[in-house]
Structure formats: C-alpha cells, structure tokens
Amino acid sequence: MQAPDRSAIIAWFAHNPVAANLLMLLIVAVGLVSAFQIQRAMFPTFDVEMIFINVAYPGAAPEEVEQGIVLKIEEAINDLDGIKRVESDAFESAARMMIEPQAGTNLSRLLADIQNRVDAIAQFPEEAEKPVISQPERVTRSPCRSATSRSVRVRRRERSASTPRRSRWPA
Numbered sequence: 001m002q003a004p005d006r007s008a009i010i011a012w013f014a015h016n017p018v019a020a021n022l023l024m025l026l027i028v029a030v031g032l033v034s035a036f037q038i039q040r041a042m043f044p045t046f047d048v049e050m051i052f053i054n055v056a057y058p059g060a061a062p063e064e065v066e067q068g069i070v071l072k073i074e075e076a077i078n079d080l081d082g083i084k085r086v087e088s089d090a091f092e093s094a095a096r097m098m099i100e101p102q103a104g105t106n107l108s109r110l111l112a113d114i115q116n117r118v119d120a121i122a123q124f125p126e127e128a129e130k131p132v133i134s135q136p137e138r139v140t141r142s143p144c145r146s147a148t149s150r151s152v153r154v155r156r157r158e159r160s161a162s163t164p165r166r167s168r169w170p171a
Contacts, residue, residue, distance in 0.1 A: 048136045051111055053097040056129040066090035068125040073097060076117040082110045111135050
C-alpha cells in the first residue's frame with residue numbers, strides 16, 4: 001500500500017473549495033475556543049511540597065547553631081518515614097532546614113509528626129527561640145529573581161533517601 005500523494009490532497013481541495021473553507025473555519029473555531037480556555041498567568045502559582053523549619057538563636061555563631069539546634073532537630077526527625085531529603089543550614093543567629101517528602105507522602109501527617117518530634121526536644125539552648133515549622137500552601141513565582149545576602153554560614157548538610165539514617169554526614 002502506497003502513502004497518499006500530497007499533491008492529490010491539495011488538488012482535491014482545489015477542486016472542492018467549500019470543503020477547504022469548512023476545514024479553515026473549523027481550524028479557526030478550535031483556535032479561538034482554545035485561546036479563551038488556556039490559562040494565562042503573569043505570576044503562576046504552584047504547590048510547594050517542602051516543609052521548612054526556622055529557628056532564631058540570637059547572638060550565636062554558626063557552629064553553636066549547628067550544635068545546639070540543627071543536630072538536635074536532625075536526630076529527632078532522623079527515623080521518620082516519608083522523608084526523602086533534609087537540607088540544613090546553620091547561619092549566624094539562625095538555623096534553616098528544608099525537608100523534602102517522598103512522593104506520595106501525606107504532607108499534613110508528616111508536618112504533624114515533625115512538629116511533635118521537634119516539640120519533644122527537651123534541651124534547646126536557653127537563648128534560642130521556638131522553632132517555626134511551616135509548609136507553604138502555594139507559591140507565586142515572580143519572573144524577576146531577587147538577590148539576598150546572608151551572614152556567615154557553616155557547612156550545608158544534606159541527607160537523601162540513599163544516606164543511612166543513623167550516620168553523620170561528611171563536612
């Protein structure tokens with residue numbers, strides 16, 4: 001079986017101008033309908049599947065923040081199921097942790113489990129403020145990038161699903 005000759009299709013439409021016009025009107029109508037149906041957004045929104053923990057520790061050096069805050073939280077949430085990756089940053093006077101859940105994990109349950117584990121930590125440094133645990137519901141992405149400046153920070157620590165749960169991470 002041979003493929004149809006393109007010139008034969010064009011010749012058929014040349015001999016049947018009504019069919020050609022109907023096809024053109026159909027294409028234009030579908031284009032107009034889809035043009036009004038398509039979602040347009042200058043600043044699109046999307047769901048963020050991350051959990052953030054921020055802790056202020058005024059006046060502390062990054063090493064003190066790491067020892068007094070970050071390591072204690074990491075040890076507390078170390079054995080929770082549903083965590084794919086944990087990134088921790090210790091800055092001067094603050095700590096920030098980003099927890100990425102595994103696919104299919106119930107985020108509200110994981111958030112509650114993390115909240116319970118962090119609340120159960122008995123001995124944070126006296127000057128440290130209460131940890132703020134949050135999960136943003138929607139983020140609006142701006143087309144412009146912003147530049148931020150941070151204070152001195154200690155090494156970035158990352159744990160993924162392939163990393164043993166009870167081990168210390170290399171520097």
